[in-house]
Amino acid sequence: MKEYWNKRYAGRCNSGAGSSGLFRAFVHETLHGLRIPMEKSLLDYGCGDIQLWKNFRIEDYTGLDISNTIIRRNKKKFPHHKFIMQDDLTEMYDVSFCISVIFHILDKKELFRVLVDLATHTKETIVISYWEQEPPNVNPEYERYWAHSEWGFILVDLGWKFTSLHYSGDKYNVICVFEKRETE
Numbered sequence: 001m002k003e004y005w006n007k008r009y010a011g012r013c014n015s016g017a018g019s020s021g022l023f024r025a026f027v028h029e030t031l032h033g034l035r036i037p038m039e040k041s042l043l044d045y046g047c048g049d050i051q052l053w054k055n056f057r058i059e060d061y062t063g064l065d066i067s068n069t070i071i072r073r074n075k076k077k078f079p080h081h082k083f084i085m086q087d088d089l090t091e092m093y094d095v096s097f098c099i100s101v102i103f104h105i106l107d108k109k110e111l112f113r114v115l116v117d118l119a120t121h122t123k124e125t126i127v128i129s130y131w132e133q134e135p136p137n138v139n140p141e142y143e144r145y146w147a148h149s150e151w152g153f154i155l156v157d158l159g160w161k162f163t164s165l166h167y168s169g170d171k172y173n174v175i176c177v178f179e180k181r182e183t184e
């Protein structure tokens, strides 16, 4: 997958339709509604070209991606934000996002790695978007449908509780929120 995204970003392509238009509006509206405290430290896992955050107030932002091409480009373009590669994830963040990434992971081991990273490097809230049902015309070159039941348990096992689900208006894209469980 790294090769796919590097090639795509090297061709000056963007992160895809999910970073703009109606889906971006849905993400912004959902986060406003949830009153996610955007002044806290934020990790954006699979950040892409960060166009998703256009016109959205983000302060203490760290973008992480599998593509070194987009990380290099982002560092130049957005010097006031931090950008890291997957292997450089060491810090803890208050809130983590993983938007339009899950269905671009083809390998189960990689999917689990991403979820474990999110679970173990986030203090309060994890926001994930995924497909609630399999859309038609999934392109197996860079897309795969994962049912929530195939991965949600990882976060639960690692101390997180599923708190809400938000529908985008199409039948496929949803946003779900996990909060850290209180330890007894």
Ligand SMILES: C[S@@+](CC[C@H](N)C(=O)[O-])C[C@H]1O[C@@H](n2cnc3c(N)ncnc32)[C@H](O)[C@@H]1O
Pocket (backbone or CB within 6 Å): 001, 005, 015, 016, 018, 019, 045, 046, 047, 048, 049, 050, 051, 052, 064, 065, 066, 067, 070, 086, 098, 099, 100, 101, 104, 105, 110, 114
């Ligand atoms: C469709 S883009 C979404 C970008 C951004 N989150 C957004 O919503 O606009 C998917 C991004 O996930 C990244 N990605 C794919 N697999 C990944 C993985 N295993 N770990 C980290 N990033 C990954 C890709 O490089 C790409 O930038």
